[in-house]
Amino acid sequence: MISNPISLMIVIPLIAAVVAFMTKTRGQARIVALIGSLIPLAISLQMFLEFDKTSKIMQFVESYDWVPSLGVKYTVGVDGIGMPLVLLSTIVSILVVVYAWGENTKPNQFFALLLLNEVGVIGVFTALDFFLFYIFWEIVLIPMFFLIGIWGGPRKDYAAIKFFIYTHVASLVMLLSIFALYFTYRTPAGGRTFDMLTLIQATSDSTLFSPMLLNLIFLGLLLGFLVKMPAVPFHTWLPDAHVEAPTAGSVILAALLLKMGGYGLFRVIMPIMPNVSDHYVTLMAIIGVVSILYGAFLALSQKDIKKMVAYSSVSHMGYVLLGAGAFTWLSVQGAMFQQFSHGLITCVLFMSAGTIQHTAGTRIISELGGLADRMPKFAVLMLMAFMASLGLPGMCGFVAELTVLTGSYETLPVYTLIVIFGGIVVTAGYHLWAMQKVMFGPILKKYLDLHDPHSYELLSMSVLVLLMIYFGVNPAMVMDIMGVAAEQVIEGPVMTLAQMGVI
Amino acid sequence: MIFSDYLSLFGAEALLTGLALLIIVLGLFMKNKNLIGYLSVAGLAVSMYLVMAADQTRDAVFYGTMQIDALSQFFKLVFIAVTLIVVIAGLSRYKNHPGQDEFYTLLLLATVGMMVVASSMDLISLFIGFELASLATYALAAFDREKQNLEAAMKYFIFGSVSSALMLFGFSLLYGLTGTTMITEIAAAGLADMGPVTLIALLFVIAGFGFKMALVPFHMWAPDTYTGAPTLVTAFLAAGSKKMGFVAAFKVLLIAMIALRMEWYMAFAILAAITMTLGNLVAIWQNNVKRMLAYSSVAYAGYIAIAFVVVGAAAGQVDGFSIAANGLAGGLLLILGHAFMKTGVFVAAAVVAYMALRDGKENPDDIEHYAGLGHRAPITAFCMLICLFSLAGIPPTAGFVGKFVLFGSAIDAGLVWLAMLAILNSALSLYYYLRIIKYMYVNEPTGGKISEPKGYVLALVVALAGVLGIGFFPQVFVDLAYRAAEVLLL
Numbered sequence: 001m002i003s004n005p006i007s008l009m010i011v012i013p014l015i016a017a018v019v020a021f022m023t024k025t026r027g028q029a030r031i032v033a034l035i036g037s038l039i040p041l042a043i044s045l046q047m048f049l050e051f052d053k054t055s056k057i058m059q060f061v062e063s064y065d066w067v068p069s070l071g072v073k074y075t076v077g078v079d080g081i082g083m084p085l086v087l088l089s090t091i092v093s094i095l096v097v098v099y100a101w102g103e104n105t106k107p108n109q110f111f112a113l114l115l116l117n118e119v120g121v122i123g124v125f126t127a128l129d130f131f132l133f134y135i136f137w138e139i140v141l142i143p144m145f146f147l148i149g150i151w152g153g154p155r156k157d158y159a160a161i162k163f164f165i166y167t168h169v170a171s172l173v174m175l176l177s178i179f180a181l182y183f184t185y186r187t188p189a190g191g192r193t194f195d196m197l198t199l200i201q202a203t204s205d206s207t208l209f210s211p212m213l214l215n216l217i218f219l220g221l222l223l224g225f226l227v228k229m230p231a232v233p234f235h236t237w238l239p240d241a242h243v244e245a246p247t248a249g250s251v252i253l254a255a256l257l258l259k260m261g262g263y264g265l266f267r268v269i270m271p272i273m274p275n276v277s278d279h280y281v282t283l284m285a286i287i288g289v290v291s292i293l294y295g296a297f298l299a300l301s302q303k304d305i306k307k308m309v310a311y312s313s314v315s316h317m318g319y320v321l322l323g324a325g326a327f328t329w330l331s332v333q334g335a336m337f338q339q340f341s342h343g344l345i346t347c348v349l350f351m352s353a354g355t356i357q358h359t360a361g362t363r364i365i366s367e368l369g370g371l372a373d374r375m376p377k378f379a380v381l382m383l384m385a386f387m388a389s390l391g392l393p394g395m396c397g398f399v400a401e402l403t404v405l406t407g408s409y410e411t412l413p414v415y416t417l418i419v420i421f422g423g424i425v426v427t428a429g430y431h432l433w434a435m436q437k438v439m440f441g442p443i444l445k446k447y448l449d450l451h452d453p454h455s456y457e458l459l460s461m462s463v464l465v466l467l468m469i470y471f472g473v474n475p476a477m478v479m480d481i482m483g484v485a486a487e488q489v490i491e492g493p494v495m496t497l498a499q500m501g502v503i
Numbered sequence: 504m505i506f507s508d509y510l511s512l513f514g515a516e517a518l519l520t521g522l523a524l525l526i527i528v529l530g531l532f533m534k535n536k537n538l539i540g541y542l543s544v545a546g547l548a549v550s551m552y553l554v555m556a557a558d559q560t561r562d563a564v565f566y567g568t569m570q571i572d573a574l575s576q577f578f579k580l581v582f583i584a585v586t587l588i589v590v591i592a593g594l595s596r597y598k599n600h601p602g603q604d605e606f607y608t609l610l611l612l613a614t615v616g617m618m619v620v621a622s623s624m625d626l627i628s629l630f631i632g633f634e635l636a637s638l639a640t641y642a643l644a645a646f647d648r649e650k651q652n653l654e655a656a657m658k659y660f661i662f663g664s665v666s667s668a669l670m671l672f673g674f675s676l677l678y679g680l681t682g683t684t685m686i687t688e689i690a691a692a693g694l695a696d697m698g699p700v701t702l703i704a705l706l707f708v709i710a711g712f713g714f715k716m717a718l719v720p721f722h723m724w725a726p727d728t729y730t731g732a733p734t735l736v737t738a739f740l741a742a743g744s745k746k747m748g749f750v751a752a753f754k755v756l757l758i759a760m761i762a763l764r765m766e767w768y769m770a771f772a773i774l775a776a777i778t779m780t781l782g783n784l785v786a787i788w789q790n791n792v793k794r795m796l797a798y799s800s801v802a803y804a805g806y807i808a809i810a811f812v813v814v815g816a817a818a819g820q821v822d823g824f825s826i827a828a829n830g831l832a833g834g835l836l837l838i839l840g841h842a843f844m845k846t847g848v849f850v851a852a853a854v855v856a857y858m859a860l861r862d863g864k865e866n867p868d869d870i871e872h873y874a875g876l877g878h879r880a881p882i883t884a885f886c887m888l889i890c891l892f893s894l895a896g897i898p899p900t901a902g903f904v905g906k907f908v909l910f911g912s913a914i915d916a917g918l919v920w921l922a923m924l925a926i927l928n929s930a931l932s933l934y935y936y937l938r939i940i941k942y943m944y945v946n947e948p949t950g951g952k953i954s955e956p957k958g959y960v961l962a963l964v965v966a967l968a969g970v971l972g973i974g975f976f977p978q979v980f981v982d983l984a985y986r987a988a989e990v991l992l993l
Binding site for chain 1: 898907908910911914915919923927930934937941945977978982
């Protein structure tokens, strides 16, 4: 039992980031980063063990006054929605540090930024006060801006600034909605509060929130989260950011930052959904389906394997939106698991693209061929990840997508069928085609002297692949928690921390 | 009241005035004038303590022309903090400079003038303080005696004189209408029933203060003066002297001319919207960092002017008082935050200009010289980074807290369009701040590492501490701002 585990998980990487920034050599920086991400991993595993998996109440809650005159508190805690994502964040963060073990350019800054990213995402997944939530939400942008801007590819300036401004504008729109919530609701004592659960619960009071106002608030929040996910048509920042970002940046972007959008859906959007116009459900479902199909088709047409993987993220995150929009217990649970599973899978996909780039010197699919011949271990891992990504049974991607589609068929049969008949084939198509072209077939002459990548890259990828298989065979490990969380989201109403009796 | 009572209320002003006079005399006799800078730092530190320790129970003294209250002390803290940072940076900039005693004297006198404005409850004393501060800064703007300094100072002087004349004409109309120069008595005189002359008075007052605040269309002097003046003086003008315009406008409009609320409310809604949009749009195209920051300063005047609009819009609403208090507190927080972050960025710009001149480059303020600053001058670059993020309103910084409270209050007051515009502007401004950041950290350095002068570094660290202190511990400052806001509204 650790006291204040969440605050520790936020503070330790932060301190480690500062220390890593001060180090002089790569050796010191990466050791600091390793320790700084290992401790949060240990804490989150310990939390996971102690977590009461059948309970709907917030756990490990900490709450302190921060700016009492504005009603701002430092409140953090996790429930079934946040816990798996916290676990995912700590797992991915340490594996990214391992993968980037050989970073040569300004390693102290590089590792410090990776750690700072971890601070931001863990903060987002645990904050229970809108002020705090917004702060973490914005803090995440800063390290990612520098990761793209400093270590990025040829068009890094454009990509970094576009990423920052695009997502910042979306956050500001979300902030407007948060203001509207804040200024409409008064606590029984007459004060104001930024407490997330209190404000979300208050939206069910139609005397306080007129339908018109609530619809606008909902739209603002939804936009903030959709841009982050990202859903078509707000996805245009993603390919630029991914293509230019260094591998570690892409991994964090896809595995963790996109999950912030999905988390927002479950935490904020879905509890409000029963009180707003039904049209939004249709809207979300349509955006979800369009993201799945359009993302898949765009992936199919890419020449650059990294861009293909980036669009596959758009496609896969569409399942989260579809599952959330369908609003059944099974679909929501599946959407939550899709977040977790995509977080694991996409890491390996981006690592593969990165490894190909720095071993073969290009990521253009048509210029590659037969790499498996010289890189057998790498080929196995990449193949496993691609299979998981296309939804091969036995791996976690299958479980997630199957659950989403089974659940959404109940309420949105037409959309589900469109996805099944239109999307899945294409998804399988671009994965297999790219895999076949890049790794198999006769090896090109210029690649004859290639060899397997560094052991740390393989290690990082193998751990992720093992996790994919483990969660494919035994999804209940986290899905039980998600089931409880989904039930809570579907059935409502939201309970405040005081009603839960945790503060 | 006996003498010692005055001392506890105006000790800070007395100390700084005495110090300024003493420095003139000392400057005549001392061989090593570097000591004078340290003396000024000590004097400012003590006066900061005196300001904080003063009793804030709204004591009216000097026959009611001056008042010590939460508002006056809030602004005095802002002014002294800015001067302190500038003086600390000056320790390096004007080390061994033959005229450095004059630099410190003028700075201190300008600060005293601004502090008098903050305390004034009478149009005459307000004007005297205003002019004392203005005259001192005219001289400061030309301090390095280079060609562009003189041009900047000349422009500043001409525009400043015109604005003083306009303001004074507005005051004279107010006096003619009401028969008094006391701010509270003007408020009680019933301006609303006095016909269209009041509007002319209002127009002249807004124009007069508008120049100091650099609201569009009264901003024309600001970019030229800010660009041409010595960079430390620019910091003082943008972060300090501009705030004097705000405190004067708060007093005259929110107290004396509250009866004309509907009129100035409309005027400020338009001025705020135009000012922030134009400031940001023009800033995007600048390659001279000082000029870019000057336009960002113009944009900030637009943000802060939202406070007037909120106060005007709040009247007559159900929670009118709390909305207006929120708006003003937001404006004050932004004023406080802006004081730290603007001083911070301009001091950093001074370091870069120093570096570029040392390398023998033309156009020392060009953005090209920021390339690789993160490597060449890591502390400067880092402080500038945080100040720029703060200017853009990225949490957890002073700029975020100020904008958060201010823009939130605009929504609360029902001014959703204005809040939307402000927020979009804030996003727009991110573009040019990110451009500087990109140059500092992404672009390759064009020269070797430099040793950053200690005075500058210390000044930057103080500014950084202010920016992050307000960001991480907003409660103290929010309380201060609310208490100050209540003075204006009660």
